[in-house]
Amino acid sequence: xxxxxxxxxxxxxxxxxxxxxxxxxxxxxxxxxxxxxxxxxxxxxxxxxxxxxxxxxxxxxxxxxxxxxxxxxxxxxxxxxxxxxxxxxxxxxxxxxxxxxxxxxxxxxxxxxxxxxxxxxxxxxxxxxxxxxxxxxxxxxxxxxxxxxxxxxxxxxxxxxxxxxxxxxxxxxxxxxxxxxxxxxxxxxxxxxxxxxxxxxxxxxxxxxxxxxxxxxxxxxxxxxxxxxxxxxxxxxxxxxxxxxxxxxxxxxxxxxxxxxxxxxxxxxxxxxxxxxxxxxxxxxxxxxxxxxxxxxxxxxxxxxxxxxxxxxxxxxxxxxxxxxxxxxxxxxxxxxxxxxxxxxxxxxxxxxxxxxxxxxxxxxxxxxxxxxxxxxxxxxxxxxxxxxxxxxxxxxxxxxxxxxxxxxxxxxxxxxxxxxxxxxx
Amino acid sequence: xxxxxxxxxxxxxxxxxxxxxxxxxxxxxxxxxxxxxxxxxxxxxxxxxxxxxxxxxxxxxxxxxxxxxxxxxxxxxxxxxxxxxxxxxxxxxxxxxxxxxxxxxxxxxxxxxxxxxxxxxxxxxxxxxxxxxxxxxxxxxxxxxxxxxxxxxxxxxxxxxxxxxxxxxxxxxxxxxxxxxxxxxxxxxxxxxxxxxxxxxxxxxxxxxxxxxxxxxxxxxxxxxxxxxxxxxxxxxxxxxxxxxxxxxxxxxxxxxxxxxxxxxxxxxxxxxxxxxxxxxxxxxxxxxxxxxxxxxxxxxxxxxxxxxxxxxxxxxxxxxxxxxxxxxxxxxxxxxxxxxxxxxxxxxxxxxxxxxxxxxxxxxxxxxxxxxxxxxxxxxxxxxxxxxxxxxxxxxxxxxxxxxxxxxxxxxxxxxxxxxxxxxx
Numbered sequence: 001x002x003x004x005x006x007x008x009x010x011x012x013x014x015x016x017x018x019x020x021x022x023x024x025x026x027x028x029x030x031x032x033x034x035x036x037x038x039x040x041x042x043x044x045x046x047x048x049x050x051x052x053x054x055x056x057x058x059x060x061x062x063x064x065x066x067x068x069x070x071x072x073x074x075x076x077x078x079x080x081x082x083x084x085x086x087x088x089x090x091x092x093x094x095x096x097x098x099x100x101x102x103x104x105x106x107x108x109x110x111x112x113x114x115x116x117x118x119x120x121x122x123x124x125x126x127x128x129x130x131x132x133x134x135x136x137x138x139x140x141x142x143x144x145x146x147x148x149x150x151x152x153x154x155x156x157x158x159x160x161x162x163x164x165x166x167x168x169x170x171x172x173x174x175x176x177x178x179x180x181x182x183x184x185x186x187x188x189x190x191x192x193x194x195x196x197x198x199x200x201x202x203x204x205x206x207x208x209x210x211x212x213x214x215x216x217x218x219x220x221x222x223x224x225x226x227x228x229x230x231x232x233x234x235x236x237x238x239x240x241x242x243x244x245x246x247x248x249x250x251x252x253x254x255x256x257x258x259x260x261x262x263x264x265x266x267x268x269x270x271x272x273x274x275x276x277x278x279x280x281x282x283x284x285x286x287x288x289x290x291x292x293x294x295x296x297x298x299x300x301x302x303x304x305x306x307x308x309x310x311x312x313x314x315x316x317x318x319x320x321x322x323x324x325x326x327x328x329x330x331x332x333x334x335x336x337x338x339x340x341x342x343x344x345x346x347x348x349x350x351x352x353x354x355x356x357x358x359x360x361x362x363x364x365x366x367x368x369x370x371x372x373x374x375x376x377x378x379x380x381x382x383x384x385x386x387x388x389x390x391x392x393x394x395x396x397x398x399x400x401x402x403x404x405x406x407x408x409x410x411x412x413x414x415x416x417x418x419x420x421x422x423x424x425x426x
Numbered sequence: 427x428x429x430x431x432x433x434x435x436x437x438x439x440x441x442x443x444x445x446x447x448x449x450x451x452x453x454x455x456x457x458x459x460x461x462x463x464x465x466x467x468x469x470x471x472x473x474x475x476x477x478x479x480x481x482x483x484x485x486x487x488x489x490x491x492x493x494x495x496x497x498x499x500x501x502x503x504x505x506x507x508x509x510x511x512x513x514x515x516x517x518x519x520x521x522x523x524x525x526x527x528x529x530x531x532x533x534x535x536x537x538x539x540x541x542x543x544x545x546x547x548x549x550x551x552x553x554x555x556x557x558x559x560x561x562x563x564x565x566x567x568x569x570x571x572x573x574x575x576x577x578x579x580x581x582x583x584x585x586x587x588x589x590x591x592x593x594x595x596x597x598x599x600x601x602x603x604x605x606x607x608x609x610x611x612x613x614x615x616x617x618x619x620x621x622x623x624x625x626x627x628x629x630x631x632x633x634x635x636x637x638x639x640x641x642x643x644x645x646x647x648x649x650x651x652x653x654x655x656x657x658x659x660x661x662x663x664x665x666x667x668x669x670x671x672x673x674x675x676x677x678x679x680x681x682x683x684x685x686x687x688x689x690x691x692x693x694x695x696x697x698x699x700x701x702x703x704x705x706x707x708x709x710x711x712x713x714x715x716x717x718x719x720x721x722x723x724x725x726x727x728x729x730x731x732x733x734x735x736x737x738x739x740x741x742x743x744x745x746x747x748x749x750x751x752x753x754x755x756x757x758x759x760x761x762x763x764x765x766x767x768x769x770x771x772x773x774x775x776x777x778x779x780x781x782x783x784x785x786x787x788x789x790x791x792x793x794x795x796x797x798x799x800x801x802x803x804x805x806x807x808x809x810x811x812x813x814x815x816x817x818x819x820x821x822x823x824x825x826x827x828x829x830x831x832x833x834x835x836x837x838x839x840x841x842x843x844x845x846x847x848x849x850x851x852x
Contacts (some may be wrong), residue, residue: 046753118544123786158787168851178830180834181829182826186781186785187782191838191846193841202841203842207843207846208844229615321746344788355584359584361580396608398823400604403611408606413619415621417638
């Protein structure tokens with residue numbers, strides 16, 4: 001169960017977080033660095049005592065808070081004074097009204113891009129890591145760690161540096177140099193593992209149970225219940241930025257599926273607290289065809305997700321056996337959404353479409369959500385007359401290779417007007 | 427003169443911008459796409475009718491504005507309804523209290539990093555381009571253009587896409603592929619010029635005077651007086667984020683020198699408007715040794731700047747003949763500041779220092795300012811007991827090559843605990 005008994009969870013104070021609760025059997029456990037249920041091995045998540053009372057007062061308190069995720073501290077598993085501690089303060093990224101893109105896609109009900117490339121290390125990972133940092137502090141961990149294919153490693157390295165924690169992150173040894181540099185530049189230890197990402201993961205699980213891993217918080221393993229909650233802030237921000245209103249439709253990328261389930265959780269919390277009006281909303285999941293186990297299960301009407309071997313340029317979504325896949329299927333079906341996938345070529349087209357219409361250069365994951373949005377409109381699954389929010393969870397600078405082969409100069413000319421005129425660009 | 431007589435400037439409404447004024451002879455001209463004085467060929471800048479009256483009311487109006495540079499619209503050459511138009515809305519980036527870095531540098535008076543990597547295309551260029559876009563709209567230009575070595579091209583391409591303008595930007599034909607992709611992905615025309623950056627610049631000046639360039643706004647040529655004003659917003663934001671207080675010391679990178687002079691202008695405006703208390707402040711300029719003409723002139727006590735041929739990894743600062751060099755010298759001397767330079771090795775060290783202390787991965791220009799700050803403390807020119815703000819104007823993702831040779835994994839191991847223990851990282 002990976003309970004680290006060296007760490008006492010007595011007196012752990014993480015704001016409204018009351019306990020850990022099993023998503024399968026409902027059994028509750030005290031807050032601690034645990035991630036699976038002792039009774040049924042189901043995944044644990046945070047159960048809250050959320051603030052009751054007047055929604056107007058809570059709304060005012062949030063609006064008076066800082067311009068980052070800590071404005072929602074009353075709804076997160078973090079100490080009340082979190083905003084005073086050294087951390088990267090991610091979040092409150094732009095919700096861009098995308099009228100140019102809407103025209104191209106035929107959306108008339110209002111189209112928005114939630115652009116998480118504005119986070120400190122330019123992906124949504126900063127949100128989840130920020131929460132994990134606070135959990136690590138609460139549990140007395142001194143080293144922050146993770147297994148990663150690149151992006152998460154950088155987010156953990158940066159967050160640990162700022163927080164004054166040591167970091168030691170694990171990656172497959174054969175990553176591209178650019179990703180290695182991004183992960184290593186923050187000065188923590190970066191360890192290349194001779195093996196695949198699965199080997200890296202397995203090794204991390206081993207390390208957690210070993211004395212060598214004592215005092216280590218693995219953000220996506222033993223801190224996962226806390227870490228995952230960071231994605232709720234996407235739901236909070238979208239609603240607040242829409243004027244405390246639920247979007248009608250929201251398109252979310254699926255890697256493990258955790259982000260989509262937490263966005264749903266966040267929306268339901270806002271309804272429960274009376275912060276937004278209780279109206280129907282639809283959640284859509286987006287995958288790349290080369291790693292589309294959830295999309296396939298959705299289309300085939302299955303409740304279980306059959307694992308696949310990923311083969312897509314959308315590497316940040318390339319999880320062949322997504323842990324939260326079944327929950328995603330539940331949510332898509334319950335809300336009247338869908339799960340869809342697009343080819344790598346459609347991903348590249350969608351990256352360029354978003355760039356040329358809105359000036360937002362998205363990571364491949366953003367190409368997946370924009371591409372899927374277009375496809376969902378074509379198939380009629382998504383209603384273009386309703387308010388729609390599309391997530392861009394990362395930055396195009398990190399996946400330049402995806403667009404490089406098809407993106408270049410319009411012309412090469414000599415430095416004179418004749419040569420320019422010949423190029424036909426005047 | 428490059429006055430484009432096809433464009434009428436009658437009825438041009440750019441908020442508080444009253445006229446263009448020559449920085450050398452003071453002659454005034456009506457607002458228009460002009461950048462040099464008809465009388466003396468001196469550079470033109472914007473003269474304002476700034477809002478008078480109660481500073482408290484103005485402060486409240488600004489604070490109630492959007493979380494981007496348009497909160498300062500009453501102080502900028504933009505129309506009053508600028509926030510409602512489609513643009514990238516840069517600015518209001520984080521002012522990071524850098525206590526870890528302060529400890530390493532021995533700064534006791536409060537050290538802050540103004541982190542402009544948080545802008546939409548991850549450099550301060552989004553600020554200046556955003557103002558140029560509004561000028562382009564006001565003058566009826568339909569194509570946005572620039573000469574660039576990469577970063578500005580991306581900023582212009584993105585801003586034009588969002589604003590619904592055509593873009594056509596010019597770069598040297600032999601730029602690295604990564605920079606070409608970043609500049610081309612927004613779908614505008616990107617033209618490679620067979621020649622150096624100087625050739626590109628010369629060609630653009632030719633194009634402005636030619637019918638082929640009719641209706642074209644070159645952000646850093648015929649729109650330069652507007653464009654340059656965008657840098658004032660750095661001064662506004664720093665003071666507001668310090669609680670409407672002037673910093674005691676501020677360290678600014680020098681390329682053309684324009685940014686530094688506009689920051690000084692912005693600070694003086696805030697004093698004049700009563701928005702901050704009138705206290706002394708010192709402005710320091712930072713260059714890379716391989717392109718340090720202003721630093722050399724400062725140290726040698728000259729008023730003029732002798733051009734150099736740049737040779738440094740800090741390419742975004744590599745302007746060998748900085749137009750605003752003499753103004754920078756004036757300001758550094760008037761405020762009790764200095765101009766200093768550091769070697770490329772010190773730039774790389776400083777990038778890593780900032781990354782491992784604060785989790786901020788800066789572009790080489792940020793390495794220059796942090797490195798110079800350290801050097802100024804060592805030489806005694808900068809007082810570590812005073813509040814100090816250091817600018818990071820760009821993102822490390824854009825200059826990975828600078829740190830790549832010296833940044834890598836701590837160890838490569840096999841996926842087992844024995845191999846991990848042997849690496850000595852537990």
